[in-house]
Amino acid sequence: MATLRRVIGSTRGILHPRLAGAKFQLSRHLPAPALAAFVAHYWMVRWDLRGGEPHQQRLLTHPVVQVVFGDGPPRVVGVVRGGFSRRLTDRGLAVGVRFRPGGFRPFLRAPVSTITDRTLDLAEVFPVDGAILQAAVLSAGADAAVARVLDEFLLLSPPEPDPVVDLVAEVVDLAARDQGIVRVDALAGRFDVSVRRLQRLFAEYVGVSPKWVIRRCRLHEAAERAARGDDVDWSGLAAELGYADQAHLVRDFTEAVGVPPGRYARDASA
Template sequence: MFQQFYEPHPALKEFVNNIMIHEVKLDANHIPRAFPIPPLPEHCLMFYVRNTMHVEDPVTKERRPMPSSIVIGPNLNRHIMVAGRHHLMIKVGFQAGGLYRFLGIPMSELLGNDEFDGLDLLGSEMNEVDERLREAVSFFEMKTIVENFLLKRAGRLKQMLPIDHVLPLLIKQRGLLKIDRLASEACLSTRQFERVFQQRIGLSPRHFSRLVRFAQAWIIKEQHPGISWIKIAHECGYFDQMHLIRDFREFAGVNPSLIEQELLESQTKFFNRLFC
């Protein structure tokens, strides 16, 4: 397995947080198995460069193919993914509010869909990007192709406002900042802050804060399987383990114990770097 996070080009950093390349190759003796992906407070643009990725319905177990490029906005559902024998994904992780500035679409309009075909939201240029990525011979070349695509569109970004400096703080502080403090730092009243926040993030500040805290709990367990859920609940600022279980039922649809088992059985180890 290969996974590497890259700092974006300096001209992209105001709206792009990271670029990640993730590759897994399985030999002929291994059958690809499903692996869980949590809902995260990170909006993304993803490219599947080699084998087609499939998403599995957690109830019916039916699988459907994913487009070669997808946009993920506000997302509140756990996903069961099935990679091919040669899985190669490039992820652009946007700064909080960055996808809104990049697309110019209120994130509330994207709420309710798990993902969108990149071709539908970003136009036919995505076909050229996909083709060039498939022809690339190195990870550095792939990263450069994606950065050049983003740089060409950077001139169309929505204007940066004080709130755009504030939104990433909510993730860095694990969702534990007071809303009135964030509104003050954004030079907005609380009501104005909530309206602009919904436009840029797609969720209310409080709902998003809960998602941030849940994501931190998932990522800790993903990266440190031996840590108990009680310790994770305490570290993530939950009042008690029952509050953590409540959030897992809402955002993942299952209890933490099932997630723990899925992570242990997964062939595809996928580590997030959201809170770094």
């Protein structure tokens, strides 16, 4: 019998996390060890809003590819650079495979940038009947059973190990953790590669540029501070996160989140 490998993850990227926590339940689980080089985790979102109002959940996306099961046919979702939201109604379940940054490249066997901001039918990448697989995933029941179905699906034709995935994932992880990195040349220098080499790696494996990744990680930081109810000095934060001035941070934040940072902070802490 499979052992459930539950993951305690952050809410980074989930906008208005306090409200979200009252509207749905999110669990994350590690894949089988043979898939750990490619897959970060599986996620399951369950909600029951019967008798209540629908909930519109907005996300500040990450630089990852996902396979999603839920409404409609199963699909491969490339990195989403713009705004993303999902309307939850009634009662439901959504399940996903979140790949590591770079981890989908060995399955796709093509540059990941070719599917950025695109959605593919599952059968375009995997030799599987999507309808049958989705039925198995959504009817599996407990989280452990869902994870087992996903393991079996991905282990049907696992790709060869690719050491570049580890390098790319490490670069993205450093960009997320080290708030002092605000320029691509600084990130490239930490790994002793040229900026051009890093740009090519990201186009091939991540799907977006290193500049986009750095900027998105800084927006995650800004949104998280605002959601905590911190009294944010937006001008000082803009400088800390590498923006030329507060106006540039406000513009990027508003475009990605949907509202200006000051309004988001008020709404998220209400």
